[in-house]
Amino acid sequence: MPKHGKKYQEAVKAVDGSRLYDLPEAVELVKKTAPAKFDETVEVAVRLNVDVRHADQQIRGAVVLPHGIGKSKTVLVFAKGDKAKEAEAAGADFVGAEDLVEKIQGGWLGFDVAIATPDMMAVVGKLGRILGPRGLMPNPKTGTVTMDVERAVKEAKAGKINYRTDKAGIIHAPIGKVSFDAEKLQDNFKTLLSTLIKARPAAVKGTFIKSVTLSSTMGPGIKVNPQNISG
Known part of the structure; x- marks a missing residue:
């Protein structure tokens, strides 16, 4: 010991x-x-x-x-179109779609929270084995799979x-x-x-x-x- x-x-x-x-x-x-x-x-x-x-x-x-909790969280959002713009305006650090999926598959994990719009989950699902064990997989139960991207980003930044x-x-x-x-x-x-x-x-x-x-x-x-x- x-x-x-x-x-x-x-x-x-x-x-x-x-x-x-x-x-x-x-x-x-x-x-x-x-x-x-x-x-x-x-x-x-x-x-x-x-x-x-x-x-x-x-x-x-x-x-x-x-x-x-005294720590600024780095927030990533999987979204497209207007929802991507909404995420950027809310203060998300990284916003993207397939490009971010490929980056994460390549070994990058430079974020603390991942948020996704429901339509992106078919793509994000490919990352289950990578994000799941680390507690980073977007999930409706934790409010990280949502159409209300602005609220999700702001809550994550505020100490969720x-x-x-x-x-x-x-x-x-x-x-x-x-x-x-x-x-x-x-x-x-x-x-x-x-x-x-x-x-x-x-x-x-x-x-x-x-x-x-x-x-x-x-x-x-x-x-x-x-x-x-x-x-």
Whole structure:
């Protein structure tokens, strides 16, 4: 197992692993215990009471965080004609059709978000094996296959994030940077959690959110009280 450095070991000492922290205190602690010199990303891991073997319990979607995540996203749009012009006017970094498909097939992946109009999906579908594993494939469930190109581009630029349950029923998502004000991190956290609660599958019985953990990129995990997520 890799050994953690002295800064991480010091950070761990500040966290009571047996305690469930209320949100305001958890956010302050994650800021305090971030050991790296760079501006670490603050991440949340939410363990849900779902059985992902059943399609109706696989949770996937997107949400626009009110304060973004502290990173400017490079947006690519597959579109033609007026929709291509709309994408360019909205601030898309790359706009095209078959030309972009060929470029990506050649190994280029210089973007963070891919958006497509529905009529382009027959062409974009050729990229499934390349974009799918990287979470870059346009999908109606995340609002990236749409005729409302302007809105999709602006939301992506404003801090829209995608989320989905992994094989263990956990959702991992960024909610900002350590340098963010505590209030902004709390707002982003609450927006994500309320979105997940609304996505609760009808088949789930009992407690839906089993555990919530906050951490920075290089810092220790801090358990948040799921009964008091509003802080």
